[in-house]
Amino acid sequence: EIVLTQSPGTLSLSPGETATLSCRASQNISSSYLAWFQQTPGQAPRLLIYGTSSRATGIPDRFSGSGSGTDFTLTISRLEPEDFAVFYCQQYVSSPRTFGQGTKVEIK
């Protein structure tokens, strides 16, 4: 089973700042199979990024993904009030399709 470890656990930032979230895999993942999701309280997760760096439909370009091998990053530029949420990475290269434990981006 591929274990995904996200850091930091919580990120305290102000609107307009840049958030950098990390996701480290316990083994190599093809960059085609790493996704990022955003979840706000009481809502289902929303796909932001797939294939490491491709934005899902309707996702603004302030969200970007990068990485390869075992290290992946989600960057959110110019944080908007609606961006404050919990973010999860997920690998879908192998079963079980594991998620990271999440990073909470909160308003400072």
Next chain:
Amino acid sequence: QVQLVQSGAEVKKPGSSVKVSCKASGGTFSSYAISWVRQAPGQGLEWMGGIIPIFGTTDYAQKFQGRVTITADESTSTAYMELSSLRSEDTAVYYCARVGNSGSYSDWGQGTLVTVSS
């Protein structure tokens, strides 16, 4: 855009079973995998398993092997997740999610709260 609508909240006794449904509309049902993901209160996302309706093939997380059964009815575009031998730790919101052209979960149901309590 595919819409996934799940069945309503359930309260179950320990040892019993629950079956949650997920009805798809607005897109092709059979060709894309549907998975089930759960989230315990205040916790992260946990992948349980999935099915490809057109083939009927299933894949389960080892943690749930023997307790979970995922099925799909192509005639009604509905997927089901049945979890047996329920215990209090199974209290969670259960989501269905559909793989889209991205290869990842682009569409999600609204979630179904299952509460296990005596």
